[in-house]
Amino acid sequence: MTKGITEAQVHTAADALVAAGERPTVERIRAHLGTGSPNTVTRLLDFWWQALGARLTAHQAIATIPDAPAEIAALAGQWWAWAWQQARETVQAEVAGERAQLASDRAALDREREALQQKEVRQQQLLAQAQQAETAMAARLADIQRLVEQQAAQLVDLTQQREALETRNERLEAEFLNVTTRLQAQETTAAAERETLTQQLRATEDHGHAEVDRARQESKGLRTRLAAMEKERTTERERHQHELVTLRTSLTTAQQDVAAYRARVETLEPVVMRC
Structure with missing residues (x-):
């Protein structure tokens, strides 16, 4: 009222x-x-x-x-x-x-x-x-934040592993180059020695008939020595080739590992940057 x-x-x-x-x-x-x-x-x-x-x-x-x-x-x-x-x-x-x-x-x-x-x-x-x-959004945001932190830590770990693999790859490549250089040098030396022995054998065979027996003996010795050297060079070459195969396998594996880690890092980097 x-x-x-x-x-x-x-x-x-x-x-x-x-x-x-x-x-x-x-x-x-x-x-x-x-x-x-x-x-x-x-x-x-x-x-x-x-x-x-x-x-x-x-x-x-x-x-x-x-x-x-x-x-x-x-x-x-x-x-x-x-x-x-x-x-x-x-x-x-x-x-x-x-x-x-x-x-x-x-x-x-x-x-x-x-x-x-x-x-x-x-x-x-x-x-x-x-x-x-x-409340649900806050919990979801906290979960996403934890996931981002985990992915960031994983990214750091993968980056370190990638750097270690790249270092190992560089070392293997250097060793591969060193072994290849040594093998080429040994092959060159063996070829020169073989050529020298071949020339000596020919010179001995062309020596006078008076020294046929001595020449045959020397020729036989030279042939035996040449065969031994060839066998030794063959063994050394096989060993070096085996080392090269092993190094190539290790290098290929390391390159694959580096590529895999690099792909994982490239995948995680945009996710971390967006978060």
Whole structure:
């Protein structure tokens, strides 16, 4: 109820409306006063209508013509009673309409309040779901952070392994080159010695018939020595070739390992950079 509105204000407003030829209704009284809640105005207007009969009776007594005949006085009383009843019925109908409107408004407010409560429940549910999603997202983010740290550590380890393999590959390549150079040098030396022995054998065979036996013996010795040297060179060549095969196998394995680690590092680097 609006603070300050009184019964006297409502009754005065109702009298003013009647004096202006208008029926006093709740909305008209509120418009006349510029304030007042519908419930309060309705209640105070009921008091005004309840007192209207006594006021009309008093007005009738004042308006009675002195020494008027009894029939005229009775007729005047009946007229005032009828007018008061008609006014009361009209007002009651209007009040009933106002009350029906108030009930409708109250029902609409109740529906609106219920809708707001349901909306608040939905908002609370959505808030709880959002909080759960936020918690899950935080846990997921922590898992991703741990995964990034693990991948970063793995990347460092793979980088170190790749560097070690590259160092080993360089060392094997140097050893391979060294062995190849030594083998080529030994083959060159063996070829020169073989050529020298061949020339000596030919010179000995071409020597005089007097020294045929000695030449044959020397030739046989030279042939035996040449065969031994050839066998030794063949054995040495096979050993070096075996070493070359072994080194080539190790070099190929090392190159494959380096390529594999390099591929893994190249795969992990974009992931770490994105995270």
